[in-house]
Amino acid sequence: MRRFLALRLAMSAIAVVLAAAFTFALIHLSPTDPVTLALGDGASAEQRRALSEQLGLNRSLAHQFGAWLGGALHGDFGQSIFTHQAVGAELARRLPVTLSLVGGAVLLALAIGLGLGFAAGLRRGSWADRVVTTVVSVGLAVPAFWLALLLSLAFAVKVRLFPVAGYTALTQDPFQWARGLVLPCFALSLYSAAVIARHMRGAVVDVLGSPYVEAVRARGTSRALLVRRYVLKNALATVTPVIGIQVAVLLATSVVMERVFVLPGIGSLLVSAVISSDFPILQGAILVVATLVILVNLLVDVGLGLLDPRVRPQ
Amino acid sequence: MRMRNVLSLVAAFVLAALALSACGGSSSSSSGGSGGGTTTAASSGGSGPSGTLNLGTVIQLDNWNTLVKSGETYTAIPYESLLKVAPDGYTIQPYLATAWHQTPKRLDLTLRSGVVFHDGTPFDAQAVKQNIAWIQRSGSQWAAALAPIKQVVVKDPTHVSFLLSRQAPTLLENLTARGTFMVSPKEIATGRFDREDGTGPWTYDAAASQLGTKEVFHYFPRYWAPQNVGVKDIVMSVLQDPNTALSSLETGKVAATDLDAATLSAAQSAGMRVQATPTLIQHVLFLDRSRTFANENVRKAICSAIDPSAWVAAGLGGYGRPVAQRFPPGQPGYNASVTAYPHDLAAARRYMAAAGNPRISFTLPTWATNDAYSTLFAQELGQIGINVKLQKMDSGQYFTYYQSDKYPLQINTSASENTGPYDYYAFRFGPTGTGNPFHVKVPALAALAARALAETDPAAQNRIWSDMTQYIHDHALDCGFFQQDSAWAYDPHKLAGLPTTYLRPSAMRYHEIRLLGAAG
Numbered sequence: 001m002r003r004f005l006a007l008r009l010a011m012s013a014i015a016v017v018l019a020a021a022f023t024f025a026l027i028h029l030s031p032t033d034p035v036t037l038a039l040g041d042g043a044s045a046e047q048r049r050a051l052s053e054q055l056g057l058n059r060s061l062a063h064q065f066g067a068w069l070g071g072a073l074h075g076d077f078g079q080s081i082f083t084h085q086a087v088g089a090e091l092a093r094r095l096p097v098t099l100s101l102v103g104g105a106v107l108l109a110l111a112i113g114l115g116l117g118f119a120a121g122l123r124r125g126s127w128a129d130r131v132v133t134t135v136v137s138v139g140l141a142v143p144a145f146w147l148a149l150l151l152s153l154a155f156a157v158k159v160r161l162f163p164v165a166g167y168t169a170l171t172q173d174p175f176q177w178a179r180g181l182v183l184p185c186f187a188l189s190l191y192s193a194a195v196i197a198r199h200m201r202g203a204v205v206d207v208l209g210s211p212y213v214e215a216v217r218a219r220g221t222s223r224a225l226l227v228r229r230y231v232l233k234n235a236l237a238t239v240t241p242v243i244g245i246q247v248a249v250l251l252a253t254s255v256v257m258e259r260v261f262v263l264p265g266i267g268s269l270l271v272s273a274v275i276s277s278d279f280p281i282l283q284g285a286i287l288v289v290a291t292l293v294i295l296v297n298l299l300v301d302v303g304l305g306l307l308d309p310r311v312r313p314q
Numbered sequence: 315m316r317m318r319n320v321l322s323l324v325a326a327f328v329l330a331a332l333a334l335s336a337c338g339g340s341s342s343s344s345s346g347g348s349g350g351g352t353t354t355a356a357s358s359g360g361s362g363p364s365g366t367l368n369l370g371t372v373i374q375l376d377n378w379n380t381l382v383k384s385g386e387t388y389t390a391i392p393y394e395s396l397l398k399v400a401p402d403g404y405t406i407q408p409y410l411a412t413a414w415h416q417t418p419k420r421l422d423l424t425l426r427s428g429v430v431f432h433d434g435t436p437f438d439a440q441a442v443k444q445n446i447a448w449i450q451r452s453g454s455q456w457a458a459a460l461a462p463i464k465q466v467v468v469k470d471p472t473h474v475s476f477l478l479s480r481q482a483p484t485l486l487e488n489l490t491a492r493g494t495f496m497v498s499p500k501e502i503a504t505g506r507f508d509r510e511d512g513t514g515p516w517t518y519d520a521a522a523s524q525l526g527t528k529e530v531f532h533y534f535p536r537y538w539a540p541q542n543v544g545v546k547d548i549v550m551s552v553l554q555d556p557n558t559a560l561s562s563l564e565t566g567k568v569a570a571t572d573l574d575a576a577t578l579s580a581a582q583s584a585g586m587r588v589q590a591t592p593t594l595i596q597h598v599l600f601l602d603r604s605r606t607f608a609n610e611n612v613r614k615a616i617c618s619a620i621d622p623s624a625w626v627a628a629g630l631g632g633y634g635r636p637v638a639q640r641f642p643p644g645q646p647g648y649n650a651s652v653t654a655y656p657h658d659l660a661a662a663r664r665y666m667a668a669a670g671n672p673r674i675s676f677t678l679p680t681w682a683t684n685d686a687y688s689t690l691f692a693q694e695l696g697q698i699g700i701n702v703k704l705q706k707m708d709s710g711q712y713f714t715y716y717q718s719d720k721y722p723l724q725i726n727t728s729a730s731e732n733t734g735p736y737d738y739y740a741f742r743f744g745p746t747g748t749g750n751p752f753h754v755k756v757p758a759l760a761a762l763a764a765r766a767l768a769e770t771d772p773a774a775q776n777r778i779w780s781d782m783t784q785y786i787h788d789h790a791l792d793c794g795f796f797q798q799d800s801a802w803a804y805d806p807h808k809l810a811g812l813p814t815t816y817l818r819p820s821a822m823r824y825h826e827i828r829l830l831g832a833a834g
Binding site for chain 2: 031033047080082083084085090093149152153156157160163164165166167259260261262264268269272274275276277
């Protein structure tokens with residue numbers, strides 16, 4: 001298991017560096033000139049040269065990437081071209097918001113998806129199974145953006161149970177923090193919950209029909225023990241990779257929720273950086289998001305290794 | 315055992331995520347449902363600032379460099395200029411300067427005493443001199459606006475003179491503009507502009523704000539005219555989704571917000587009032603008059619083929635109207651005998667025939683705001699045999715390249731044109747003007763501009779500017795003028811109205827906003 005973990009960690013680190021290099025290359029292929037955007041098109045050649053030197057844009061791409069990566073390893077992501085704020089500090093301010101939103105959505109997606117899928121799989125063909133299947137279809141079809149607006153209209157505007165927009169820090173007011181996240185987390189989680197529910201139902205049905213479960217049942221094992229020790233664990237092993245993919249999907253779609261509910265997370269920072277071609281922010285934010293996705297998938301791999309010894313290297 | 319390990323791992327991950335969520339992340343709102351503007355009794359304007367004004371906007375704040383802003387949504391809150399314009403958009407009024415006297419060779423200003431910047435630095439003639447020097451060496455469009463100032467002479471702390479290299483008919487207007495806000499010399503010296511240091515009634519609270527999402531301002535206790543200020547605090551929320559903006563208005567999170575045309579009718583249905591103000595005069599700019607649009611008949615053909623009234627209806631939701639020329643009635647340069655080219659396809663085809671029916675094809679860059687009417691423009695030109703390829707861009711790319719020599723035509727405008735006919739000429743037709751990227755010379759216009767600058771009689775000067783407007787029309791150097799309005803929706807129970815300024819984009823006269831008392 002230790003060897004498995006070490007191997008996965010090493011591969012994750014390589015993946016992070018490759019993601020950073022790929023992002024760097026893509027950003028610098030953009031035709032937009034950040035110096036012109038920052039100084040305006042009336043700037044003199046001297047001013048443009050000075051800013052280019054300050055930003056390191058006059059050096060080769062390889063040199064720029066090396067310098068940036070070296071700084072990033074020490075927590076220095078550079079400075080925003082437009083706000084002059086340290087990129088690291090800005091990311092640190094926004095990361096808790098994104099983690100709150102995506103973390104809450106993940107927990108909801110797991111609770112709803114795993115629960116519904118498990119119940120439907122155990123009661124295959126019953127009315128409960130048909131209801132869950134219908135709910136899953138609706139969840140897959142409803143766009144998150146539209147759902148967010150509906151929820152906001154119903155529960156924030158008409159019935160003022162939740163705030164229409166904005167974020168309260170956990171340390172400032174835990175109750176308002178939670179209250180402000182209910183609607184965006186629910187809207188964000190529904191699609192992923194539907195995907196997880198569908199996979200979980202299928203996995204449970206497959207496990208229940210497998211020969212080893214028949215053999216365990218034939219030995220007189222109680223249904224409760226059968227479900228807990230054999231069905232749940234083996235079904236989870238099948239669904240775990242799907243969960244990892246859904247976390248990446250949630251991170252990508254969180255930017256929509258951030259816009260609708262005015263949450264100052266990394267997603268909205270990314271969008272602003274793309275529009276303004278603020279390269280340092282763009283590079284830092286994409287690296288953080290890529291690292292989060294890689295970390296989650298590392299956890300998924302480790303969890304899968306714990307659940308299913310067959311995936312560990314022999 | 316293994317299931318316990320898995321559960322332990324998941325639990326550890328959740329705890330770590332919660333811990334990270336607890337670290338930092340400043341709050342960016344109060345809960346919805348509470349009052350969007352703290353209600354007070356209606357103020358008569360003399361009792362000093364009180365209450366909190368909550369506003370929504372699509373504009374984001376990035377830094378406090380006043381020279382590179384495309385509007386004054388944020389900068390008009392903590393900063394002030396030497397002079398200001400009245401609501402009509404062109405009558406000059408005192409501000410940080412209380413009196414002025416202009417001759418063809420100099421402008422003498424008397425400065426207001428007892429004013430300090432937010433960092434405690436006194437506002438005086440020396441600070442004015444440092445600001446002018448900073449603006450002039452910046453290379454921005456505002457450097458061009460202040461180019462006539464060849465020397466700043468400090469007489470005493472409240473008297474300063476600008477010695478002029480030539481007559482400067484629009485200097486006073488330029489001294490009211492957002493690019494000439496007075497900034498603390500200490501902040502100018504740092505060159506960072508990551509904090510504001512103006513002389514205005516409100517200071518920026520960086521600790522309470524979330525840059526780019528919610529900006530918080532508090533009343534500056536040492537402000538020079540507390541009796542002129544209505545509200546004590548301003549909270550500006552960035553609401554880029556129109557549905558969220560509307561919901562925020564309905565729930566009271568904000569008292570007023572800018573909205574797009576499609577959402578304004580929904581706001582009215584919800585009991586909100588809509589206030590629309592003319593903010594921009596857009597038009598077709600024939601940038602490449604050396605090759606693509608060198609032929610005057612081709613330009614006239616385009617001017618006759620287009621239909622700006624359709625652009626306003628489709629692209630602006632009706633918030634605007636076609637106009638005949640660059641300057642409105644009452645402003646220098648206005649010519650009552652100039653009317654817009656009528657939308658006439660038959661006339662357009664005759665002009666094209668007179669030009670020899672050339673095969674013309676060009677690329678027009680567009681972005682979200684002008685996409686709709688740019689599409690109509692392309693269709694209209696297609697009807698007279700001109701092929702327009704639309705190149706969609708994000709706002710960053712668009713504003714990098716729209717006035718470069720990559721594209722022969724634009725549908726746009728610039729604040730550099732607003733202040734008056736000389737600035738319009740210098741920006742648009744001057745050989746080195748930013749709006750003349752192909753550096754096409756127009757000797758007749760250059761001669762008119764030189765004559766106008768040399769003319770000391772204001773009435774005679776105005777006649778020359780009117781002649782310039784006539785020339786531009788007669789030779790179709792620009793056309794397709796249309797007025798674009800900005801519209802705000804506000805809660806009439808919280809605000810009596812929104813004091814805006816004619817033809818000043820994103821300019822709200824925040825001082826004059828008063829919160830209403832609770833109704834019923």
